[in-house]
Amino acid sequence: MIAANCVASFHCLxxxxxxxxxxxxxxxxxxxxxVVPLPSEVFNVLDKLGAPNWRGExxxxxxxxxxxxxxxxxxxxxxxxxxxxxxxxxxxxRVKEVGRGVLELARAIGVEKTVLSRTNSIVTKADAGDxxxxxxxxxxxxxxVKNAMIELRDSQLAHLxxxxxxxxxxxxxxxxxxxxxxxxxxxxxNQPDLLIYFQKRIAGMPSRLRNNQLVNKIQRGLNEISPxxxxxxTPGSVKRINxxxxxxxxxxDSRA
Amino acid sequence: xxRFLIFLGVFGAFSHANATIDDAISRxxxxxxxYAKQGYTVRDDQWGGDLGVKEEKAIxxxxxxxxDYWFAMGTDVDNARVAIHVYDGKGRLIESDSWQKGRFAAxxxxxxxxxTYYVIVEVTSxxxxxxxxxxxxxxx
Numbered sequence: 596m597i598a599a600n601c602v603a604s605f606h607c608l609x610x611x612x613x614x615x616x617x618x619x620x621x622x623x624x625x626x627x628x629x630v631v632p633l634p635s636e637v638f639n640v641l642d643k644l645g646a647p648n649w650r651g652e653x654x655x656x657x658x659x660x661x662x663x664x665x666x667x668x669x670x671x672x673x674x675x676x677x678x679x680x681x682x683x684x685x686x687x688x689r690v691k692e693v694g695r696g697v698l699e700l701a702r703a704i705g706v707e708k709t710v711l712s713r714t715n716s717i718v719t720k721a722d723a724g725d726x727x728x729x730x731x732x733x734x735x736x737x738x739x740v741k742n743a744m745i746e747l748r749d750s751q752l753a754h755l756x757x758x759x760x761x762x763x764x765x766x767x768x769x770x771x772x773x774x775x776x777x778x779x780x781x782x783x784x785n786q787p788d789l790l791i792y793f794q795k796r797i798a799g800m801p802s803r804l805r806n807n808q809l810v811n812k813i814q815r816g817l818n819e820i821s822p823x824x825x826x827x828x829t830p831g832s833v834k835r836i837n838x839x840x841x842x843x844x845x846x847x848d849s850r851a
Numbered sequence: 852x853x854r855f856l857i858f859l860g861v862f863g864a865f866s867h868a869n870a871t872i873d874d875a876i877s878r879x880x881x882x883x884x885x886y887a888k889q890g891y892t893v894r895d896d897q898w899g900g901d902l903g904v905k906e907e908k909a910i911x912x913x914x915x916x917x918x919d920y921w922f923a924m925g926t927d928v929d930n931a932r933v934a935i936h937v938y939d940g941k942g943r944l945i946e947s948d949s950w951q952k953g954r955f956a957a958x959x960x961x962x963x964x965x966x967t968y969y970v971i972v973e974v975t976s977x978x979x980x981x982x983x984x985x986x987x988x989x990x991x
Binding site for chain 1: 916918940964965969990
């Protein structure tokens with residue numbers, strides 16, 4: 596209503612904003628952390644880039660609950676990203692499998708109650724073929740799990756959930772872009788500040804977590820990706836990022 | 852507190868004002884609701900804090916080329932005025948549309964390229980020394 600009124604009213608225009616600002620002069624205290632985008636934001640763009648063979652991008656979701664909490668957190672993020680691929684592939688059975696997997700992994704780290712209604716909804720909406728709603732529930736499950744971890748004062752694990760999703764999402768993105776390379780597709784990888792954000796989050800983790808073998812491997816992978824993302828993205832760099840993220844996903848899945 | 856917990860770091864010395872936070876979030880959601888009806892997916896997260904008059908905060912955000920975004924801001928403080936604008940990594944105003952109406956404001960961006968953009972929020976006037984604000988966004 597407010598916005599609708601504003602369309603017809605010059606009273607809404609307010610003070611005009613400067614057309615150019617010097618971001619270097621922005622006080623650091625007034626600079627927030629970078630926003631980690633939702634998987635939906637990336638897949639929304641991928642929808643517009645044509646129709647890749649999404650079934651060919653699917654992986655069997657690994658739902659191991661015997662690993663350490665760091666690994667389970669990474670797996671949780673990764674399996675949610677897998678859910679998005681399954682939605683693109685319109686694979687009801689796989690989406691439902693992902694929903695159940697999210698619940699199982701959430702249970703393993705003590706945040707099951709938080710996502711129970713989301714995971715039930717994922718299964719129901721997948722049965723109905725309501726893919727938009729499944730996406731919203733997957734986004735919501737990711738957010739709920741992270742917030743529950745923060746409430747449990749486990750924000751480090753919350754970062755790993757985001758990171759797990761980003762790694763699997765980037766593996767899929769580079770696979771899709773690599774098969775039909777275009778500048779528009781490659782442009783989606785221009786995320787250097789997001790990468791720096793994840794690198795800083797790992798660097799700021801307590802040493803017991805930072806020195807965890809898997810987390811350490813993930814950190815090395817991010818360090819390898821960094822120079823590739825900080826320059827013009829080429830078909831070669833897309834391929835290399837796909838290889839690196841593929842190895843990271845395998846490491847996350849292993850021994851789970 | 853809903854999903855605002857994740858952004859508590861933004862708040863600083865603000866813990867006494869939960870009701871105010873919720874009210875600011877409600878205002879921001881009110882500002883974005885017309886766009887939700889237009890098919891924008893509104894993210895179930897909120898950003899916020901408190902600002903002095905003419906004080907700004909920058910929220911860096913990776914936006915993806917091909918997506919269309921609306922960022923909306925609100926405050927619960929009567930007679931306060933807020934503003935929200937979006938700049939690219941070179942500090943150029945990039946929004947295609949924006950409006951301010953008292954304690955509500957919004958800006959629209961169709962990202963010309965994937966990269967880091969800066970959502971700048973500001974309290975332009977307020978009867979209070981510190982003004983609670985919240986920001987939400989939607990995309991399609």
